[in-house]
Amino acid sequence: MGQQAVIRELFIRYAAGKSSVEERAALLAYLQGDPFPEAIPPVEELYVNDRIAPITVAESEAIFQFIVQQPVAAREIPMxxxxxxxxxxxxxxxxxxxxxxxxxxxxxxAMIRYSNTGTEVRVISLADGTRIHLNRHSAIRLAKNYLQQVRCEVWLEGEAFFDIARDANRRFTVHADVLEVSNLGTAFNINTNGGNPVVILNSGAVKVAAMQVSTVRILRPGEAAYFDAGSRALRVQRTDTLYHTAWKYNLLPFRAARLEEVLETIRQHYHIDTIIFKEEGIRGQQFTGYLTSNNLKQALVTLEQVFNLKITQENNQIVVNNKKS
CATH class of the missing domain: 1.20.5 (Single alpha-helices involved in coiled-coils or other helix-helix interfaces)
Structure with a gap:
């Protein structure tokens, strides 16, 4: 009898409960080795119907309940x-x-930064002939090697006037808050103060793009483009270029402004503490014109002559009175 036949017989004897200790040890040793599936007999040879003891319905139900009540161990799924x-x-x-x-x-x-922390307009001359007038409390930055690039990019904080040298091989682009202004050679002013950037074109032509709304406009001389943050729209209108660019000549412009408004502008510009009017009727007088932005004494003398007033500066405050008082 071959080994497989012997193993089959051991399985049958074990299933019938007739195997000896030695036979069970031999069967266990076989299973721990490298068993052949062919040596395992089919189920029909292991059990005969009349060998299976009958089971009652109550016993079957008890076994079922015992099985379903057993806790199921969590299966660990390999990674x-x-x-x-x-x-x-x-x-x-x-x-x-x-x-x-x-x-x-x-x-x-590498970037280079120019700023103006002084009381007068700062003029910056670039190597390609471009001139930039930088207003007070303003700054620009650009690449040191911009001459080696086909696109000169400038980032502006505050207000500046750009007089761009014409170069057909290099485009000049200014990033001003939410606006991007591009040109090949022209003169324009950009003011980013106040939250609504404004571009004013003096000569040439520029392309103004509002990055947030993907809107592009082409400006012609005498036009201004401004971004309205409230309506999120880029608008274009005619404007007085001299009035809006007077600052680059160190001038403060006024148009039909009340005297109290003019002096409030001077107070903020020159960092004066207070304005004192000795007579209330003086406040409402209107002024149209320009005042120097780098000489407080000269600005006050101009107002004295225009309105026939006596204006004095004492202890960082300005006192306004009629000349006859």
Whole structure:
């Protein structure tokens, strides 16, 4: 009798409850080794119907309840290979992002910044002949090597007047808050103060783009484009270019302004504490014209002569009175 036939007989004897201790030990040793599936007999050979003891309905129900009431152990699902890649990606992605940012940072051109913290307009002359008038409390920055680039980009904070040297091979672009102004050679003013950027064109032509609403307008001389933050619209209208660019000549412009409004502008510009009117009737007198923005004494003398007033400066305050008083 071959080994497989012997094993089959041991299985049958074990199922019938007739195997000896030695036979059960031999069967166990076989199963712990490398068993052949062909040696395991089919179920029909292991049990005969008349060998199975009958079971009552009550016993069957009791067995069923016992099985369903047993706690089910949580199955631990092994990590699939692709989940290991997720873990690796979670570690590598931040490193890759940092590397990309560092790469672009190292490749980014060195920037130069010009600012005006003085009391007069600052004039900046670039190497290509472009002249930039920088208003007080304003600043610009651009790449040091802008002459080597086909696009000169400038970032503006505050107000500046640009007189761009014409260069057909280089486009000049100014980033002013939500606006982007591009041209090849022209003169224009940009003011980003107050939250609603304004572009005023003196000569040439510029393209004004409102980045938030994807709107583009072409300006002609004497036109102004401004971004209305409330309606989120880029609007264009005719304007007085001299009036809006008077600051670059160190002048403060006024048009039908009440005297109290004129002196309030002077107070803020020259950092005066208070304005004192000795007579209330003086406040409402109107003024149209220009006052110097870099000489307080000269500005006050001009107002004295226009309105026949006596204006004095004492202890960082301005006192206004009629000359006859």
């Amino acid at each position: 699939r290979p692709y989940r290991w890649w997720l873990r690796i990606a979670a570690v590598l992605l931040p490193l890759v992002a940092v590397s990309v940012l560092l790469y672009h940072y190292l490749r980014a051109p």
